[in-house]
Amino acid sequence: xxxxxxxxxxETRAAETRVxxxxxxxxxxxxxxxxxxRGLRRPFFSDPFEEELVVSDNAVRMDRLNAGAPVxxxxxxxxxxxxxxxxxxxxxxxxxxxATLRFSSRDExxxxxxxxxxGIIRSVSVGYAIYRREIIEQTDGPDLxxxxxxxxxxxxxxxxxxDAGAQTRAAERTFPCSVISPGAGSIGVRMRxxxxxxxxxx
Numbered sequence: 625x626x627x628x629x630x631x632x633x634x635e636t637r638a639a640e641t642r643v644x645x646x647x648x649x650x651x652x653x654x655x656x657x658x659x660x661x662r663g664l665r666r667p668f669f670s671d672p673f674e675e676e677l678v679v680s681d682n683a684v685r686m687d688r689l690n691a692g693a694p695v696x697x698x699x700x701x702x703x704x705x706x707x708x709x710x711x712x713x714x715x716x717x718x719x720x721x722x723a724t725l726r727f728s729s730r731d732e733x734x735x736x737x738x739x740x741x742x743g744i745i746r747s748v749s750v751g752y753a754i755y756r757r758e759i760i761e762q763t764d765g766p767d768l769x770x771x772x773x774x775x776x777x778x779x780x781x782x783x784x785x786x787d788a789g790a791q792t793r794a795a796e797r798t799f800p801c802s803v804i805s806p807g808a809g810s811i812g813v814r815m816r817x818x819x820x821x822x823x824x825x826x
Contacts, residue, residue, distance in 0.1 A: 646741050651727040652712065653740060657750045657779050658721040664766065672766045673759075677752075677774065679719050685755075685775035689714035695725045696780040697736065699751055708733045711779060721750070723779060736781065749782045759805040773802075 646653045660679035666672045678684075693711040700706030707728070714723035727737045739745040756773035 648741060651709075651729065651737060652724055653727075654722065654724050655748045655779070656720050657714075657723055657748050657776070660719065660721075662768075665769075673769050674762075674766050675769045675771060677771045679716060679721055681716055683772050683774065684716060684721065685773070686714055686716070689723065689776050689779075693776070694778050695727070696751075696778050698782050699749065699778070699780045701751075701778065705732070708736055708781065714776070721776065725779060740781065745781055745783070747782045749780045750776050751778045751780065752776045756802045757804070759803065761806055 658677055658679055660677040662674050662676045664672055665675050689711050690713055693714075694701070694707045695709030695711060697706050697708050709725050709727040712724040712726050714721065716722075727733055727740070736745060753775045754771055754773075755775065756771075758770045758772055760768040760770065762768055
């Protein structure tokens with residue numbers, strides 16, 4: 625068993641669930657922003673792997689969400705126009721991440737809120753930083769990366785949910801991540817290649 629540290633950028637993943645409720649007067653909705661379900665990551669700089677988010681009070685750092693994290697339009701964190709709301713509160717329940725979102729009353733956000741109320745915009749995605757992952761080698765398919773320490777940074781309304789064939793980046797900032805793997809063999813080589821591709825120390 626080996627453990628080392630690399631720097632990773634913000635990841636994004638769309639929940640497989642839909643908007644649960646809406647209050648037109650308060651402009652709030654309750655959403656399930658993660659179920660932790662496995663999804664295939666196919667980065668260009670390493671072999672494909674399956675990623676599973678552990679959703680528990682011990683694994684998820686909730687402070688940022690509950691301090692008023694932004695609700696974004698399709699992970700647009702590059703200018704203030706991309707923020708369409710705020711996270712009022714967030715919590716873990718039954719192995720799912722749940723949150724109450726409040727939408728802005730700005731004129732330009734009104735069409736988005738109208739489509740949410742009409743059930744046209746339904747997909748929710750979370751941007752998150754990874755601090756610790758455990759790698760489990762698989763003999764009959766891609767290796768499994770269990771994310772056991774992670775922090776949601778923002779919640780987005782998106783048009784296209786999690787694409788199993790692609791990996792989306794939402795920010796250039798990186799976060800230190802501890803990687804635990806069975807040995808330093810092929811996995812270590814692949815992770816070093818990943819670090820070099822990102823311009824990070826191996």
